[in-house]
Every structure is written in structure tokens, then in C-alpha cells.
Amino acid sequence: MYKETVYSAFNLLMHYPPTSGAGQHPQPQPPLHKANQPPHGVPQLSLYEHFNSPHPTPAPADISQKQVHRPLQTPDLSGFYSLTSGSMGQLPHTVSWPSPPLYPLSPSCGYRQHFPAPTAAPGAPYPRFTHPSLMLGSGVPGHPAAIPHPAIVPPSGKQELQPFDRNLKTQAESKAEKEGKKPTIKKPLNAFMLYMKEMRAKVIAECTLKESAAINQILGRRWHALSREEQAKYYELARKERQLHMQLYPGWSARDNYGKKKRRSREKHQESTTGGKRNAFGTYPEKAAAPAPFLPMTVL
DNA sequence: CAACCTTTGAAGTCA
DNA sequence: TGACTTCAAAGGTTG
Numbered sequence: 316m317y318k319e320t321v322y323s324a325f326n327l328l329m330h331y332p333p334t335s336g337a338g339q340h341p342q343p344q345p346p347l348h349k350a351n352q353p354p355h356g357v358p359q360l361s362l363y364e365h366f367n368s369p370h371p372t373p374a375p376a377d378i379s380q381k382q383v384h385r386p387l388q389t390p391d392l393s394g395f396y397s398l399t400s401g402s403m404g405q406l407p408h409t410v411s412w413p414s415p416p417l418y419p420l421s422p423s424c425g426y427r428q429h430f431p432a433p434t435a436a437p438g439a440p441y442p443r444f445t446h447p448s449l450m451l452g453s454g455v456p457g458h459p460a461a462i463p464h465p466a467i468v469p470p471s472g473k474q475e476l477q478p479f480d481r482n483l484k485t486q487a488e489s490k491a492e493k494e495g496k497k498p499t500i501k502k503p504l505n506a507f508m509l510y511m512k513e514m515r516a517k518v519i520a521e522c523t524l525k526e527s528a529a530i531n532q533i534l535g536r537r538w539h540a541l542s543r544e545e546q547a548k549y550y551e552l553a554r555k556e557r558q559l560h561m562q563l564y565p566g567w568s569a570r571d572n573y574g575k576k577k578r579r580s581r582e583k584h585q586e587s588t589t590g591g592k593r594n595a596f597g598t599y600p601e602k603a604a605a606p607a608p609f610l611p612m613t614v615l
Numbered sequence: 616c617a618a619c620c621t622t623t624g625a626a627g628t629c630a
Numbered sequence: 631t632g633a634c635t636t637c638a639a640a641g642g643t644t645g
Contacts, residue, residue, distance in 0.1 A: 466638095502638045507623040511639065527640040528621040535622040553624080569626050573636060576618090 466501045466560060499575075500567050503560040506549035507538055 504512065511534050518530050518537075538546070560567070 502625075502636095504638060505624040508638060511622075515640070525640095526620085526642050528619085528642080530640075531620085531622040533622095538623070550624095557625085569637075570628090572638085573627055576637065 466503065466564070467498045499572065500564050502569055502572065503556040504553060506546065506553040507535075509552050509556070510534065510538055510541075510549045 511531065514534055514537065515530060518533050519525065522530070522533065524530050524533075
């Protein structure tokens with residue numbers, strides 16, 4: 316039933332082809348996380364070094380125009396507890412046309428609903444941004460809250476800590492103690508993961524979807540539709556998450572969790588070259604070409 | 616019940 | 631150094 320519904324939505328979607336935008340496209344720019352990489356040969360302060368630097372580098376006035384190879388802003392631990400980005404964001408005036416969906420979209424979440432035309436006047440400030448992960452106190456040493464960081468999970472791997480439960484001893488820790496095992500410290504979330512966490516509920520409400528794979532596709536498209544300023548907020552949050560993570564777990568490395576999940580990419584790659592594999596809906600999705608980043612088109 | 620699906624980005628491994 | 635791999639989240643689906 317669900318499959319038929321979403322496929323009819325897919326057909327509907329196909330009735331709204333992208334407008335030809337010849338001459339409207341600006342020069343493609345590298346993704347922000349790439350633009351922030353230092354050019355070869357330019358030494359970069361590690362996050363830890365930068366964090367401890369007495370003279371941190373201020374953020375450039377317009378990160379969308381400049382190649383920056385330092386963290387965007389002065390690290391500020393106080394911001395972990397009441398982080399807001401102020402008025403740096405502007406409403407995006409353009410969106411990029413998504414590649415054909417691997418999971419066709421639900422009727423209540425067609426393309427136009429994914430990318431509504433901005434109703435506010437161009438230049439109107441975005442609502443002030445807050446992120447619960449950083450707002451609610453994440454256990455900075457010395458802080459009165461001293462709350463366990465959500466990166467701590469039981470060896471089972473499932474995140475049990477709820478955002479508003481951080482003043483309690485976590486189930487994860489209790490369970491880990493009972494089992495006599497060391498709790499797993501998870502990777503800090505990157506910019507897109509933070510964006511997903513914040514926007515997931517909204518997409519679920521708008522699109523009446525529950526399947527994470529489909530939701531993540533929508534979120535991926537929305538991520539590409541964000542302006543660079545909007546994305547910059549999440550890159551900044553992710554940078555602070557990494558800093559906080561480093562403070563809390565100085566000896567931790569992503570290597571610690573490397574290879575703990577079952578290796579499957581090689582098998583997946585072999586399957587993709589030999590006919591593919593069924594997805595969560597029992598279909599055989601054809602991998603779409605990745606949408607060209609930052610090639611915005613005028614909103615329909 | 617573990618693994619899969621799906622997304623992007625960070626960081627790991629390997630040649 | 632570049633290419634490739636793994637893991638972060640999420641929850642329904644699959645085997």
C-alpha cells in the first residue's frame with residue numbers, strides 16, 4: 316500500500332520538471348566543509364591547539380566568499396549552554412533541484428512542500444538558532460551541571476540518553492556498570508547530523524513519513540538547498556561539538572570505534588556492480604547521480 | 616534481534 | 631596523498 320502511494324507521489328513529482336535556468340546559475344562553489352580546508356602546505360591549528368590558543372583567529376566577515384582554514388569563530392565554552400547564532404542567517408532565495416529520489420516521496424511531502432518559496436522578504440533574518448545538544452549542558456568539566464555527554468552509550472551501541480534526561484545518571488552508564496563493560500564513546504556529530512537531528516521531527520510532521528531512510532533523503536536535499544550561511548551555523552555547531560568532545564574525552568579517537576560495526580561496504584559495492592540489492596521498501600533503487608552542490612535554481 | 620537502508624561529513628586505513 | 635572505508639542518527643523493514 317505504502318509503495319503504491321509513494322510511487323503515485325513520485326509520478327506527481329515528475330510533472331514538475333526543473334525550470335531551465337540557463338544563465339541563472341552562479342559559479343559552483345565547493346561545499347563549506349571543503350572550503351574550510353586549508354590549502355596544501357598551510358599549517359592548520361588542531362582543534363585542541365586552537366581551543367587553547369590565547370589568540371584565536373576571528374571569523375572572517377563572509378565565510379561564503381573566503382577560503383578559511385581556521386575554525387570560524389573564537390571557541391567559547393560558555394556558548395555550549397546557551398548557544399544562539401544571532402542574525403547571521405538569511406532566507407535562501409533559491410533552491411537546487413533534487414536528483415530523482417531513490418525512495419519516491421509521499422503525497423503529503425511533494426517537492427513543493429519540501430522547498431516552499433520563502434514568504435519573508437529577501438534579507439529577513441532567520442529565526443534565532445538554538446541546538447538542544449549544545450544548549451542543555453553537555454558536561455563541560457567544572458560546570459555546575461557536570462552532565463554526562465550524550466556520546467556515552469552502552470556497549471550495545473544504542474543511544475539511550477534522551478536530550479532532557481541529562482541531569483540523571485544515564486541508563487547507559489548504569490547498564491555499562493552492570494555489565495562491567497566500558498561504555499562506548501561515540502563520534503561527535505558532524506554538521507549534517509546536527510541538522511538531521513534538529514529537522515527530523517519537522518520532516519516527519521510535514522511528510523507523514525517514519526522511515527528514516529526516506530526522511531534522510533529529504534533531509535539531504537534540504538541540506539543542499541540551504542544557503543551557505545545557514546549551513547555555516549551547523550558547521551560551527553559541529554566544530555563546537557568536536558571541541559567539547561575533545562575536552563571530555565582527550566584520549567578518544569575515532570579509531571576506538573573503527574571496525575566495530577560489521578563491515579559491509581565491500582559486499583555492498585560488489586552487489587551494486589552485480590545487480591544491486593533491495594532497499595527497505597523491497598525495491599531495487601537505482602543510485603542517482605549526486606546532485607551538483609550549490610547550483611541553485613529559482614523557486615518555481 | 617542484528618543488519619540494512621539512506622543521507623553528509625569527519626576521520627580512519629591502505630597503497 | 632588520494633582513494634576508499636567506517637561511523638556517527640534515526641526508525642521501519644528484512645532475514
